[in-house]
Amino acid sequence: MAANNAQLESSSTQEGPVPNLISTLRSDNKDQLVSLLTLDPLSNSLSFTYQGEDDDVNLPVAHKTRLVFATENLRSLLTYHTLADETVKSQANMKKAQGQRRGRSTLSSEEESLGIVRNNPYGIVGTRILFPNPRDDQDRHASDVSNDTIGLMGTGSGTEAVYNPTSSRSMFSNDDARDETDGANVVVYFIYPKISHIQAVSKAIRASSHGEAFSRITKHRIVFLPRITSLSKRILMDEKITKRKDVAVHALDINVIPIENDVLTCLEMDATMADCYVHSTPSEPITHVAQSLRKVQDVCGTIPRIQSYGKAGEMVLDRMMALRLEEYDPYDIDAQEQDEQETNPEIKAAIILDRMIDCVTPLVTPLTYEGLLDDLINIDAGIIKIETNILSPPEEASEPSGAVNSSNSADVERPKYMHLPLNDLDKLYVEVRDQHVEKFGSFLQQQALALKASHTNFSDKNKDLSEIHQFVKQIPIFTKNLKSLTNHINLAELVKRNSEQTEFRQRWETERSMIESETCYDTIEDLIASQYPPFRLLRLLCLQSLTNGGIKTSRYDLLKREVVQTYGYEYLFLLQNLEKMGMLKKRETFFDTTSSFATIRKQLALIQADVDPSDPDDISYVSSGYAPISVRIVQTAVKGWSGKEDVLRELPGRGVDIIQRSPPEDFLTAVRQKSGSTLDVWATQSVEKEITRIEDKPVLLVYYVGGVSYAEIASFRFLSRRMNFPYQVVICTTKIINGSSFIRSLK
Structure with a gap:
């Protein structure tokens, strides 16, 4: 039986559970982006519609375009995951395209690694970043990572620098000398409807009006994703941008982007939790999520069964049903008939999760390869930015990669970085x-031994010509696999070195003690005294509070004062935001009481100390014994909450279970009606044939409002491969997060 189960697990399709959804979204997103990039500079409206395959675009546009993105994250989403072709994404073709470069090019190697090739039909001459990612030196503390990894993320002031197109020696950190030589006459700004983004773009446009280098620019395009708001329009008017004849404002309805065959993101929005629970302005992120959910259903069909957990999850469900009701036309007979005949949607059920129901899991250190890479290097929309010396270490080096002598830092050559995609196109990475x-x-x-055996087998002198010819045909694949294996061996060595450090082990043991409701106040005080990296420290502080129902008042005031005195007064505002979120709180009572986490831990069996990481039988392997709360909630929701109602009472918000009917109903009407069977019974009722393979299982969409961690993604993939779990899981999220990025987003 075990062998049979293993065989079933290995047979999961490489195309993903919903190939039609993935291909349709990618095609639609690309069509919208291409139609904007190929728009005539003298036009102010998206009158051009891109049609046909990429091969049909033979003539490049007449104008040259410079793309300016709000963040590096958004650049990755729109260039690599939206604009680039699948064939260009592979490393071999990227290298081939780079090798064919002749003469001067304004594209950097980083841009080419994101899928932008020279002589592209869209006239792209380069990209810039409006708000470069903060490089916080304090968060790259020597006690946090080894000397070999100090240079991974680069260095900087940790402040939010702004792109400035007027000076290569100004106070802004991301100036680019190519601005004066790339010949661009169209500049396109891709931004979110945020005040800071609009003001930064307005400043850049006004600055570009001065100087001879920018006199050739004929059009600035401000592109809002996924839509422009009334507040955005008002700010543009106040900034006196809308009156300029050389400025056009657009909106691209791109709100959900596939980054894996089973993972989709709603534009990697990093401020969702802050908007919902700190600033009390949930309208925008909730609307964006609801619209993305509607778009998924436009492709896959109406999802018949939806559950939500948490306040934000309920708001998304309410807004999504309101949008469906607004779009319904009672006089459109054809649409009604099509809706009534829709009996086989691609996604059979969905669960919407508010990140607030599980703030513990992102704070815990993951122990999977992907999770550790993200925790150490930061995976940005399926891409890591890493020093070339780490992937191709020099044979002889006097100093470890990334180590910098502070006394001679001005004389040391700045490290070179490259973008390395980590996704389904890399078959070794998938495994x-x-x-x-x-x-x-x-x-x-x-894998290395297998490649060596393959090469050794060819060395046999008794090979005939047909066998030699067959092997030669396999050389490109062999070379690609060898390159992928080399990259992952170097990355794995980096991860292993850090995971074997004493500091890493102590951090994991401290986290486990907190999860088991032990108090570690003295440990936290010692870490503050040693100037432990601030966001690592705040992760432990929040974990202590969440797992113990708060921190004793006397200890809380002391720890808060020490954090501010050690790391600076600016962290006081972050601490206040964490208090608003409920991630930090005082425990006023003098007597120890059972925390809500302790109840959840017991009822959902979060701790599985005997799990075998090398041959796991439970999702708790992702952190050597701790199962993510959110994944346990999905497991329980599938089987039904009978006997575990105490867990629902401890969760923030409530659980909602509705069936979407035709004609559409409003949220309150749907909630009042009985939903019927549990989701596991629903799964068996939704398929007509016997389930003997992974591919036969129906699809469950799990939508995280506020972000999902790689530990949770790995857990859902584990469940999808198990025949005792009735669904294949597709994950959609507002952002992929880890503990540090989660806390940083609340600043």
């Missing part, structure tokens, strides 16, 4: 990404 830290090293060793 290794969800493996535990104790397993992926031996797995990569086996």
Whole structure:
């Protein structure tokens, strides 16, 4: 039986559970983006409609375009995941395209690694970043990572620098000398409807009006994603931008982007939790999520069964049903008939999760290969930015990669970085990404031995010409696999070195003690005294509060004062935001009481100390014994809450279970009606044939409002491969997060 189950697990399709959804979204997103990029500079409206395959675009546009993105994250989403072709995304074709470059090019190697090739039909001559990612030196503390990894993320002031097109030696950190030589006459700004983004773009446009280098620019395009708001229009008017004849304002209805075959993102919005629970302005993110959910259903069909957990999850469900009701036309007979005949939607059920129901999991250190890479290097929309010396280490080096002598830092050559995609196109990465830290090293060793055996087999002198010809045809694939294996071996060595450090082990043991409701106040005080990296420290502080029902008042005031005195007064505002979120709170009572986390831990069996990471039988392997709360909630919701109602009472917000009917109903009407069977019974009722393969299982969409961690993604993939779980899981999220990025987003 075990062998049969293993065979079933390995047979999951590489195309993903919903190939039609993924291909349709990618095609639609690309069509919208291309139609904007190929728009005539003298036009102010999106009158051009891109049609046909990429091969049909033979003539490049007449104008040259410079793209300016709000963040590096948004650049990755719109260039690599939206604009680039699948064939260009592979490393081999990228190298080939770079090798064919002749003469001067304004494109950097980083831009080419994101899928932008020279002589592209869209006239792109380069990209810039409006708000470069903060490089917080304090968060790259020597006690946090080894000397070999100090240079991974670069260095900087940690402040939010702004792109300035007028000076290569100004106070702004992301100036680019190419602004004066790239020949661009159209500048396109891709931004979110945020006040800071609009003001920064307005400043850049006004600055570009001065100087001879920018006199050739004929059009500035401000593009809002996914839509422009009334407040955005008002700010543009106040900034006196809308009156300029050389400025056009657009909106692209791109609100959900596939970054894996089973993972979709709603534009990687990093401020969702802050908007909902700190600033009390949930309208925008909730509307964006609801619209993305409607778009998914436009492609896959109306999802018949939807559950939500948490306040934000309920708001999304309410807004999504309101949008469906607004779009319904009682006089459109054809649409009604089509809706009534829709009996086989691609997605059978959905669960919407508010991140607030599980703030613990992102704070816990993951122990899978992908999770550790993100925790150490930061995976940005499926892409890591890493020093070239780490992937291609020099044979002889006097100093470890990334180590910088502070006394001679001005004389040291700045490290070179490259973008490395980590996604389904890398078949080796697909196999290794969800493996535990104790397993992926031996797995990569086996892959290396297999490649060596393949090469040794060819060395046999008794090969005939047909066998030699067959091997030669396999050389490109062999070279690609070898390059991928080399990259992941170097990355795995980096991860292993850091995971084997004493500091890493102590951090994991402290987290486990907190999860088991032990108090670690003295440990936290010692870490503050040693100037532990601030966001690492805040992760432990919040974890202590969440797992123990708060921190004793006397200890809380002391710890808060020490944090501010050690790291600076600016962290006082972050601490206040964490208090508003409920991630930090005082425990006023003098007597120890059972926390809500303790109840959830017991009822959902979060701790599984005997799990085998090398051959796991439970999702708790992702952190060596701790199962993510949100994934346990989905597991329980599928089976039904009978006997575990105490968990629902401890969760913030309430659980909602509705069936979407035709004609559409409003939210309150749907809630009042009985939903009927549990989701596991619903799964068996939704398929007509016997389930004997992974591909036969129906699809469950799990939507995280506020972000999902790689530990949770690995857990859902594990469940999808198990035949005792009735669904294949597709994950949609507002952003992929880790503990540090989660806390940083609340600033």
